[in-house]
Amino acid sequence: MKRINEYRKLFNAEADTDLKQLKTTYRNLVKEWHPDKFQQDDEKAAEAKQKSLQIIDAYHFLVSIAPETKEANLAEYTTTTTESGIVDFKLKGLVLEVTFLDGTTYEYFGVTKHVYQGLINSDKPYRFGKRNIFNSFLYRKSKRDLEPA
Template structure:
């Protein structure tokens, strides 16, 4: 959640994510912080390089959790959570990362430790996750791994 609020603050987003507004803000920030705008050897150039990397990371992250992106990928997400089982999971801070047997990995943001403990101790983890995690928390597809045949 800290990461989401930090990136929203960088892009000056108050409430909902709109891809059109996000893209416009991204372009303006990239123009403003492009390292080529600063002189060689200038201290501002090093800062601009770091800031531009942060802007790019923030943009890709915010696009991945935008409602339009979720709507476009909803069918694949539903197929994964309904047809595939959990292969592995990891909880760090308030982020729960779940890898499914089909190789897809999703991150769920804002999952408190007590919910993770209930998930961990559940005798039917997939059932608990479907009811209490999958559609209750902000999520994004973090990576897709190819299965070796």
């Protein structure tokens, strides 16, 4: 959640900001912090390079959790969460990463240790996930997809 808040603050974006506005803000920030603008000062150039990498990462992340992106991928997500079982899951901080049998991996944000313990202790983790995680937490498709089995 901290990552989401930092990125939204960087882009001055709300949860329902549309993709067009994100793209406009992204372009303006990249222009402002492009390392080539600071070639005279090595220290400023290094800072600008770091900032531009952060802006790029933030943009890709915010696009992946944007309502429009989620809506466009809803059919695929619904199919995965209703028809495919869980291969693996792990919690890193408040981010639960779930890998499904069809090879896709989703990250769920804000998952507490209490909910994670429920998933671990459940006789049927997939059923627990369907009831308590898949439609309850902010999610995005992770870049770490497996090859389909």
